[in-house]
Amino acid sequence: MKTPSIDISKLFQRKPLSTLDQIDFLKRLADLLAHGFTLSEAIHFLLQHLHIRRQETRQQITQALQQGSGCAKLLELLQYPQTIVMQVYFAELFGELTTCLISSIDYMERQRQAKQSLLKTLQYPIVLLSIFIVMLIVLNQTVIPEFQNLYETMDVNLSAFQKGLTQFIVLLPPSLFFTFIIGSCVTLLLIVFYQRLSPPYRIQFVLHVPYLKHYFKLLKTYRLATEFSLFYRNGISLNKIVEIYTSQTKDAYLNYLGHYILEHTEAGSPLGKTLASLKCFESELITFIEQGQKKGKLDIELKLYSSILIAKIERKILKQLKFVQPIIFGLLAFLIVALYLVIMLPMFELMQTIK
Known part of the structure; x- marks a missing residue:
């Protein structure tokens, strides 16, 4: 291809x-x-x-x-x-x-609401984290060097833990900056790499990404359920569906799917088993297709299933977003405590020396 x-x-x-x-x-x-x-x-x-x-x-x-x-x-x-x-x-x-x-x-609208929920969840903690990083940069350039000079002048011996914590605070801003740059470059390269892959390799690539593969399967299943529901509701046979898919020139995925179904059905494989072998659809879809074909109500069941899938995607996103804010706030709390210890622990040592 x-x-x-x-x-x-x-x-x-x-x-x-x-x-x-x-x-x-x-x-x-x-x-x-x-x-x-x-x-x-x-x-x-x-x-x-x-x-x-x-x-x-x-x-x-x-x-x-x-x-x-x-x-x-x-x-x-x-x-x-x-x-x-x-x-x-x-x-x-x-x-x-x-x-x-x-x-x-x-x-x-559901997609937009999910994006807005993500932005609302991330907006406040990221702003706080950004303010803290800016404050940390200022402290690293002004206050912390002065304290270090004071401790050296007063001959305060810092423990290995204190030295490590100080190095962590000093190196954190540039480390985050370089991590962001490298992460952005890697993401861009992965996007370009993915776009250059043929459909079967795209499927295999996404199915090896732990978090993304679940949403990929849900979205592909939703799309197929919606399209097949439309086809069967209008009395279109599987052979005609395959013909429509294989004639698509602008959607490489549908073209590949059409040829894949054609190849396997000609070999005697039923539709449900053929779709299951692709591994990019939810197992529930296969069950719906097999049961719907027996009952002769496949179009109605697939239409209902597509609406269930949308609700399922929405619930999954909202459920996982609940864990994002606590994680970011926990990270922020750790950084604040670390900064406090970097400044105050040597101060306690200095007070002991003065006594």
């Missing part, structure tokens, strides 16, 4: 719309379509009131409308998440655009 080329500048490029504006745009679009507007009429109306950061994007949308492009193409130009773009693309094929927009709004 051809390795995709990477434009690193796109990693730092601002989106034409903020996340809040993207959600608001979908809400207004769904409302206009529900009131009888055509897609072209609705988009032309919304463009008059939409603040797009790049004029070039506005022109591209206008040209796309003139060429008769669908909603998925327009959302792609506005840099919506690929999951949303593909869901809308499939929904347009079967005339379920408005319903899909409503579910996409719910998905994006």
Whole structure:
């Protein structure tokens, strides 16, 4: 499979719309379509009131409308998440655009709420930690050297623990700075490396990242459950689904998934077993598919399961965020105590010497 080329500048490029504006745009679009507007009429109306950061994007949308492009193409130009773009693309094929927009709004709102919860959780302790580090830098340049000179003048013998603690406090700010720089570079390299991998290697790569793999599996499962629910609700056979997936040129993951399912089903493997062998889906999905195929209600069960998955992702994020603040506050408390000991322990030794 051809390795995709990477434009690193796109990693730092601002989106034409903020996340809040993207959600608001979908809400207004769904409302206009529900009131009888055509897609072209609705988009032309919304463009008059939409603040797009790049004029070039506005022109591209206008040209796309003139060429008769669908909603998925327009959302792609506005840099919506690929999951949303593909869901809308499939929904347009079967005339379920408005319903899909409503579910996409719910998905994006939940994602935004999770990000806001993360920011609220981290904001206060990180500000306190930053203030402490700045204060530590000032103390390292002013107060602590004066104390050290005083102790040397008064011939105060510091214990190995006191010397180690002092070195820790002195070296902490530059160590954190270099750690941040190195961490940022490593993260950027990993992102570029991941983007250059083919889909099967991307899956294997993420599945070896302890924390990330759980969310990866949940999101991939949600996407597949949503798409398969749409397909089966409209009477699309598995062979046709595979044909749709393998025809995708802009989504390498779906293209790979289509060829993978095709290869294994032709070898006589049932769908549930085929998806299980990929190891990037929740085991519950396999159970839902196997039971749904027997009952003939797979579309309803998958639709219900996709809503369960969203709630599960949200609960998982909130549960893990509860541990973040106490850890950061505990670290801050340790640093404050360490700074106090660096200054006060030698002071007690000095007082004993004076006596």
